[in-house]
Amino acid sequence: MNCEQANEVLMLDLYGEATAADVVELKAHLAGCATCRRIAETSRAALVEFRREATPRPSRKTVEAVLVAAQPRPRLAGIFAQLHPALWQAAAVVAVALIVSVAVRFWPQSPIQLAAETSLTATQAAATETSWDANSAALSDRIRLAQADVSIGSSLDSRISGLRDALSDLRAGSGSF
Amino acid sequence: MPDQPLSPASNVEPSDDALFERYRNGDAAAFETLLARHQSALFGFLIRMAGDRALAEDLFQETWLRVVREARRYRAEQKFSRWLFTIANRLAIDELRRRKRWRTVSVDDEEAAVELPANGPSAAVETERRQTLSRIEAALATMQPSLRQVFLLREHSGVSFKEIAAMTDAPLGTVLWRMSAALKHLRKELEADGMME
Numbered sequence: 001m002n003c004e005q006a007n008e009v010l011m012l013d014l015y016g017e018a019t020a021a022d023v024v025e026l027k028a029h030l031a032g033c034a035t036c037r038r039i040a041e042t043s044r045a046a047l048v049e050f051r052r053e054a055t056p057r058p059s060r061k062t063v064e065a066v067l068v069a070a071q072p073r074p075r076l077a078g079i080f081a082q083l084h085p086a087l088w089q090a091a092a093v094v095a096v097a098l099i100v101s102v103a104v105r106f107w108p109q110s111p112i113q114l115a116a117e118t119s120l121t122a123t124q125a126a127a128t129e130t131s132w133d134a135n136s137a138a139l140s141d142r143i144r145l146a147q148a149d150v151s152i153g154s155s156l157d158s159r160i161s162g163l164r165d166a167l168s169d170l171r172a173g174s175g176s177f
Numbered sequence: 178m179p180d181q182p183l184s185p186a187s188n189v190e191p192s193d194d195a196l197f198e199r200y201r202n203g204d205a206a207a208f209e210t211l212l213a214r215h216q217s218a219l220f221g222f223l224i225r226m227a228g229d230r231a232l233a234e235d236l237f238q239e240t241w242l243r244v245v246r247e248a249r250r251y252r253a254e255q256k257f258s259r260w261l262f263t264i265a266n267r268l269a270i271d272e273l274r275r276r277k278r279w280r281t282v283s284v285d286d287e288e289a290a291v292e293l294p295a296n297g298p299s300a301a302v303e304t305e306r307r308q309t310l311s312r313i314e315a316a317l318a319t320m321q322p323s324l325r326q327v328f329l330l331r332e333h334s335g336v337s338f339k340e341i342a343a344m345t346d347a348p349l350g351t352v353l354w355r356m357s358a359a360l361k362h363l364r365k366e367l368e369a370d371g372m373m374e
């Protein structure tokens with residue numbers, strides 16, 4: 001072990017980090033090297049002096065500020081758990097109102113609503129409404145016919161095809177809206 | 178009378194990691210214990226790094242605020258004290274670079290709550306203590322920041338030289354050399370007054 005190596009091991013040894021084997025080698029070096037021995041002795045003495053000095057502490061104000069900032073915030077579940085039952089009821093009412101308003105907005109619309117939204121004139125709207133009624137009437141007729149088919153014992157296929165025709169007619173009719 | 182053996186569980190302090198985990202689960206008291214456990218070492222490091230009590234108070238507060246803010250990112254495989262001092266060290270270095278200044282620290286102001294022996298020191302001892310203190314302060318104030326950083330981290334944080342090497346992005350050999358140079362500087366300052374004869 002040379003002086004440079006001895007110095008490194010000395011630093012580790014001052015903090016108990018040197019291996020047992022390194023400490024043995026260090027001691028052997030120090031026994032034969034006055035320079036390193038002097039460094040080892042004064043280093044230990046300097047640390048003793050340094051550690052004798054009391055460590056200053058932060059002010060109470062600073063510590064309190066940290067403690068306030070560190071207060072754990074209640075988690076989401078905790079917040080819900082703290083809600084009063086009345087608040088839960090209010091939240092439910094708001095949720096239902098929200099769902100209803102969204103449903104009304106996106107529900108399959110009648111021609112009157114469509115007219116209002118597409119700035120159709122009242123006459124146009126009335127005309128379309130009539131056409132909607134006509135289509136509805138046609139569908140009712142077809143359904144009635146299909147029901148008649150059932151009553152006279154016609155096949156299931158014919159009943160289905162009757163309904164399919166009725167639907168495609170309605171679809172063709174609604175295209176004119 | 179022989180010492181009564183204590184049951185293993187009765188005197189085992191919860192680890193930093195256990196306390197921090199409890200804090201992360203909403204236990205404010207666990208944080209308070211953690212703060213009490215580390216406040217002296219952390220503040221000692223910061224005030225000696227910064228050389229300014231007001232700045233050290235700010236850095237101390239900011240370090241803990243980061244700990245709180247980054248609590249979820251903390252992983253237990255990294256020792257809590259290493260994480261704490263890594264944050265503090267980075268903040269201190271950044272701030273000192275920004276300010277590009279260095280003042281001699283004085284911890285003998287009225288705010289400093291210095292712990293003294295219970296029976297109180299005699300006047301002579303007190304004078305000697307103050308002399309030593311001012312020498313140490315002078316040594317730290319004139320020490321190169323890279324040396325001061327290694328010396329103070331090792332003295333205050335309790336993390337190993339190997340960990341300091343990782344924290345400061347320097348090889349272990351460099352860290353040990355810096356430590357040796359820092360001690361040499363401190364020795365010289367103390368020897369100048371014949372304090373270590």
Ligand SMILES: [Zn+2]
Nearest residue numbers: 003006033036
């Ligand atoms: Zn030598």
